[in-house]
Amino acid sequence: MTMLLCAGILFTFTAIIFILIKWGNMRLVGVTPVRTLTFVAILFTSGLDVGLIMFPLTEFAGYADIVANPEYAFSNPLALEFGFWGFLIWGFYFLTCFYFCAIEPKVKFFDIPLIRFINNAVIIGTCAFTAYLLLINLPWYLPQIGDGETIIGSFYLIVFAVIAAAVYSSTSLRFVRTLSLSSSCLFLGLIVLMWLGAFTGENGTAGDFVKTLSLIGSYFGNIHQFALPMNDVHEFYLFWWFAWSIMIGQFTSRFVGGLKTWQVLVAILVLPSIPIATWFTVLYYFHLNTLDSSGVYSLVMAAVGILFVINSLDSLIRLYTDNLNFTVQRVGKARYIAGNLIAMALLTLLFKFDFLQIQWIGALVIALLIICLGYILITQYAKVRDIDSSPEENEIDFSKIDLA
Secondary structure (H helix, E strand, O other): OHHHHHHHHHHHHHHHHHHHHHHOOOEEEOOOOOOHHHHHHHHHHHHOOOHHHHOHHHHHHHHHOOOOOHHHOOOOHHHHHHHHHOHHHHHHHHHHHHHHHHHHHHHOHHHOHHHHHHHHHHHHHHHHHHHHHHHHHHHHHOOOOOOOOOOOHHHHHHHHHHHHHHHHHOOOHHHHHHHHHHHHHHHHHHHHHHHHHHHOOOOOOHHHHHHHHHHHHHHHHOHHHHOOOOOHHHHHHHHHHHHHHHHHHHHHHHHOEEEEHHHHHHHHHHOOHHHHHHHHHHHHHHHHOOOOOOOHHHHHHHHHHHHHHHHHHHHHHHHHHHHHOOOHHHHOHHHHHHHHHHHHHHHHHHHHOOOOOHHHHHHHHHHHHHHHHHHHHHHHHHHHHOOOOOOHHHOOOHHHOOOO
16 A cells, blocks of 8 residues: 555656646636635535645654654654645646646546446545544533534534535535635634734734744645655545545536636645644644633534534535436425435445455555556547647637736
């Protein structure tokens, strides 16, 4: 598995370099182009899940323990956390976004029946994993409901309600867009709330924030350390990103609104990383100074985390139901909601009982990417070589769209 992961990472970064050389100045236009800020909001909220909100405070201590984990000694916990969530690994999303926007319409690899089946299995399985992550982290963030450790019946009900809300939201693309923008705004509001709690009053100053934020510089000074897996935890994260990459690329490619390829890469790598870096800095300051994150803070974090899950799930449910032609228009709203709700709930339980592993899904995605390359080289090379624009049917009047 580790060798396959390393091969997938090296393939991804090599492919990105090739894309920039050959198609760096080509404009990308999806089937439903939107403004750049809307595109980034959709990317950010669809491409991240509850782990962004809930994991860091539980992980900083482990990254600081270089006796038990000497492989972390080259950097600090904040830079390590950022490296597992920010900047470089968003390149996975860029690769698949570019592919589904510019190349897939020509080669139709994902229209092959077996590939279509595997692709949809990946999407559905990863949706369930997202709901599972929410389930297992709720005790830590909502100790008011239980004992802070045990998963109780109330948490199952919360997750079931979240899945139901996501399924309903997926019935209309208007809901998906609105929820993406709302989630982004609420996440920024959460950052402001906790920033004020950490860096005003008796706890700290704005200067303390800047000093803490500067620790992330260690990531960029040691960025090569994050390219290949450094241990099992990092390997888990990388497989997780691969599992998400193929479906996020399919979904977000629809919304690219005329940016050049290199601009899409910059937008994907940089713009989501700014709020991630800010959020992790605030949480790390809470951790370093043992500030109390319970009470109102934990409730708000749980609420935003739940909204992130709804936002991620509705995007992905929308994607696989379109792929399977299991749409509201075809089967009716009642059957659509019931079918997706039952499927997501059952698969979430499979992750709970260890019948599924996200690493398996990530490995399957890597295999798909490598097979896709082989398919292009053997049967579609001339078509791909001659690509010089997005599909003609996606072309737009650039004078009428706000690219900023």
